[in-house]
Amino acid sequence: MDSIPALTIEDVAHIDGVLQDYLQKSESDLAVIIDKGGNVISQYGDLEVMDVTIIAALAAGSFAATKELARRIGEIEFNALYHQGNGSHIFMNSIDDDTIMITVFGSQTTVGLVRFYSTSAAHALAQVLKDLREKASGGFQFDAEDLGDAQVFDKT
Amino acid sequence: MSIINYASKEIQFKIVYYGPALCGKTTNLAYIHSRIAPENRGDLVSLATAADRTLFFDFLPLNAVVIKGFKTKFQLYTVPGQVIYNATRQLVLRSVDGIVYVADSQWDKMEENIESFRNLEENLGKQNLSLEDIPYVIQYNKRDLPNTAPVHYMDFLLNNRKKRVQNFEVISSTGQNVFAALNAVSQLLLHKFSKESDSKPSANPVGIPAAG
Numbered sequence: 001m002d003s004i005p006a007l008t009i010e011d012v013a014h015i016d017g018v019l020q021d022y023l024q025k026s027e028s029d030l031a032v033i034i035d036k037g038g039n040v041i042s043q044y045g046d047l048e049v050m051d052v053t054i055i056a057a058l059a060a061g062s063f064a065a066t067k068e069l070a071r072r073i074g075e076i077e078f079n080a081l082y083h084q085g086n087g088s089h090i091f092m093n094s095i096d097d098d099t100i101m102i103t104v105f106g107s108q109t110t111v112g113l114v115r116f117y118s119t120s121a122a123h124a125l126a127q128v129l130k131d132l133r134e135k136a137s138g139g140f141q142f143d144a145e146d147l148g149d150a151q152v153f154d155k156t
Numbered sequence: 157m158s159i160i161n162y163a164s165k166e167i168q169f170k171i172v173y174y175g176p177a178l179c180g181k182t183t184n185l186a187y188i189h190s191r192i193a194p195e196n197r198g199d200l201v202s203l204a205t206a207a208d209r210t211l212f213f214d215f216l217p218l219n220a221v222v223i224k225g226f227k228t229k230f231q232l233y234t235v236p237g238q239v240i241y242n243a244t245r246q247l248v249l250r251s252v253d254g255i256v257y258v259a260d261s262q263w264d265k266m267e268e269n270i271e272s273f274r275n276l277e278e279n280l281g282k283q284n285l286s287l288e289d290i291p292y293v294i295q296y297n298k299r300d301l302p303n304t305a306p307v308h309y310m311d312f313l314l315n316n317r318k319k320r321v322q323n324f325e326v327i328s329s330t331g332q333n334v335f336a337a338l339n340a341v342s343q344l345l346l347h348k349f350s351k352e353s354d355s356k357p358s359a360n361p362v363g364i365p366a367a368g
Binding site: 005006007008009011012013035036037038039040041042051053054057058060061064065068140141142143144146147151152153154155156 | 158159160161162163164167168170188191192193198199201203212213215217218220221223224228229230231233243244247248250251252335338339342343346347349350351
């Protein structure tokens with residue numbers, strides 16, 4: 001049976017709670033949890049200014065691209081990456097083998113503070129995600145009659 | 157693997173356009189980007205070299221139909237076709253939900269088509285995936301060029317697995333059948349996750365044109 005892994009409203013609230021606390025403490029703008037394929041799992045913070053799906057795709061690519069670099073110095077992969085801009089910066093760290101947290105922050109805080117709080121946030125999120133995976137929920141399936149044969153995309 | 161978020165009522169799927177170098181994968185995405193209403197798409201992000209060859213991937217996020225209150229979102233990716241970029245292709249294939257294989261119809265590209273298709277099977281294998289599990293369709297692109305191989309011959313080369321899949325004669329530069337292929341793979345993908353697929357193993361009967 002093929003079903004889609006599901007995040008319930010309670011799961012999302014749990015994750016949001018961790019992210020909200022993290023953003024407050026680290027004084028960051030936005031936190032996004034993605035899988036290493038670039039899918040957004042959850043997001044929290046100032047979402048108006050950026051297209052989160054594009055950030056997720058590029059961040060997953062960026063994380064993956066440095067894996068080979070890590071191997072050259074005897075690492076399996078880097079646990080964290082930092083991209084420094086003039087006013088906005090991105091910090092990314094591994095949550096577990098499949099998941100990454102992206103943090104976007106500005107000049108109101110420092111990379112040291114973000115890095116410090118990201119470690120405990122990642123630990124908390126790793127536990128939440130582990131519990132989710134172990135939860136024997138059936139996942140999501142469509143009803144065949146809801147799908148029909150309608151066009152998924154329409155040309156303009 | 158796609159994931160569904162009950163709080164935001166969104167479902168995301170990842171579709172990868174795969175095929176040999178210069179077969180028209182990026183052209184497919186550029187056409188789709190140009191013909192979808194701006195409110196239903198994001199930017200087309202291309203990580204390309206100065207000579208317009210795809211270096212890492214192209215990426216286009218799309219909003220599609222709403223099913224029972226859930227918004228479906230499709231992320232379209234292309235892989236770099238050049239042989240040397242295999243590590244990058246493996247990265248882009250991670251968590252893939254559906255595939256559009258783009259073949260170049262020109263006679264002198266048949267070897268590259270076959271090599272790229274084998275490479276796709278190998279790279280899926282490295283992730284413990286296979287074309288048996290992942291919905292895919294095949295495009296025979298560049299049908300407007302003079303030196304194209306017949307469709308039944310390309311089917312013989314590329315669409316010769318136990319379960320034959322839908323194929324499309326495409327001219328990606330003008331958009332011919334670009335949306336037909338995208339809609340077909342999206343439908344296959346949605347039906348894969350429907351309750352109906354449990355009782356009917358071959359979820360969606362696919363239209364295979366008569367050979368000849």
